[in-house]
Amino acid sequence: SAVISQKPSRDICQRGTSLTIQCQVDSQVTMMFWYRQQPGQSLTLIATANQGSEATYESGFVIDKFPISRPNLTFSTLTVSNMSPEDSSIYLCSVSEGFMNTEAFFGQGTRLTVV
Amino acid sequence: QQQVKQSPQSLIVQKGGISIINCAYENTAFDYFPWYQQFPGKGPALLIAIRPDVSEKKEGRFTISFNKSAKQFSLHIMDSQPGDSATYFCAAPANAGGTSYGKLTFGQGTILTVHP
Numbered sequence: 001s002a003v004i005s006q007k008p009s010r011d012i013c014q015r016g017t018s019l020t021i022q023c024q025v026d027s028q029v030t031m032m033f034w035y036r037q038q039p040g041q042s043l044t045l046i047a048t049a050n051q052g053s054e055a056t057y058e059s060g061f062v063i064d065k066f067p068i069s070r071p072n073l074t075f076s077t078l079t080v081s082n083m084s085p086e087d088s089s090i091y092l093c094s095v096s097e098g099f100m101n102t103e104a105f106f107g108q109g110t111r112l113t114v115v
Numbered sequence: 116q117q118q119v120k121q122s123p124q125s126l127i128v129q130k131g132g133i134s135i136i137n138c139a140y141e142n143t144a145f146d147y148f149p150w151y152q153q154f155p156g157k158g159p160a161l162l163i164a165i166r167p168d169v170s171e172k173k174e175g176r177f178t179i180s181f182n183k184s185a186k187q188f189s190l191h192i193m194d195s196q197p198g199d200s201a202t203y204f205c206a207a208p209a210n211a212g213g214t215s216y217g218k219l220t221f222g223q224g225t226i227l228t229v230h231p
Contacts (some may be wrong), residue, residue: 004158031217043159043221045209092158096217103149104217106158 002027004107006093012113013083020079021110023093028073030098034066037090037109046091049076083114119207121222128229134192136225138205143186147215150179150190151204153224159204163190195229202226 003026013019023032032049047068048056055068070076080087093107120139128134138148149164165172165179165188172179178191192199205222208215 001161033218042204042224043219045218045220048218094217094219096215098216100214100216102215102217103161103164104215104219105161106151108156108158111156 001103001105002029002095004093004095004105006091006107006110008110009108010111010113012115015084015114017083018079018081019083019112020077021091021093021112023076023078023095023107025074025095029095030073031096031104032070032076033094033096033104034068034076034078035092035094035106037092039089043092046078049078080112083112085114088112088114119205119220119222121205121225123225124223125226126228128195128227130195130197130229130231132195132229134190134195134199134227134229136190136203136205136227137187138189138207138222139185139187140207141186142207142211144212144214145207147208148179148181148188149206149219150177151206151221153202153204162203192227195227197229197231200227200229 005024007022034046035043037043045058046061049068049070051070067079090109092109094104096102096104150162151159152162153159163174163177176193181188203225206219209218209220
């Protein structure tokens with residue numbers, strides 16, 4: 001399986017500011033996804049990061065709030081913009097080879113606290 | 116995103132016992148059902164997965180039982196150990212067509228505690 005590194009692992013941010021989270025994979029992967037896990041909750045898919053084009057967002061998530069970049073097959077960033085305390089969550093990067101029903105693997109997550 | 120309903124929310128088992136976690140899904144087109152294990156401060160790790168052409172899959176102490184007619188699948192942890200204490204998530208494809216390509220929708224999670 002791919003080794004996925006996320007940076008930062010955790011951060012405490014002031015409300016109104018933005019944080020960019022990086023996801024680096026040790027091999028080229030077809031699919032990259034971003035999830036949010038609110039405290040004590042399940043995982044919710046934010047968007048699919050598409051290489052060289054705009055990300056595909058799930059219902060309830062918008063580009064202005066969560067801009068995503070994917071410049072190549074091993075790297076993606078998620079920015080949480082204009083943060084509020086409600087954005088305090090764990091943000092997780094996930095990758096897969098993109099074949100039918102192939103396994104999906106997760107990074108260790110970025111624990112964000114907004115004060 | 117399609118829904119997957121997981122139960123129970125929490126489970127306490129004695130060491131050596133059997134842990135059983137259940138999930139129900141809606142979309143009969145789903146064709147891939149993974150289970151993930153998550154320890155505090157870590158990302159989810161793929162534990163075991165099943166496709167609906169089989170009714171059961173076993174890997175070590177972990178078994179998935181699949182009931183296609185009931186649209187349910189379960190994780191069984193045999194001889195549960197304190198090191199199994201974690202949160203477990205079932206998942207299914209997040210695409211309406213039923214095939215995930217890595218994109219998943221998750222159950223609500225089950226916090227498993229195994230007492231020594």
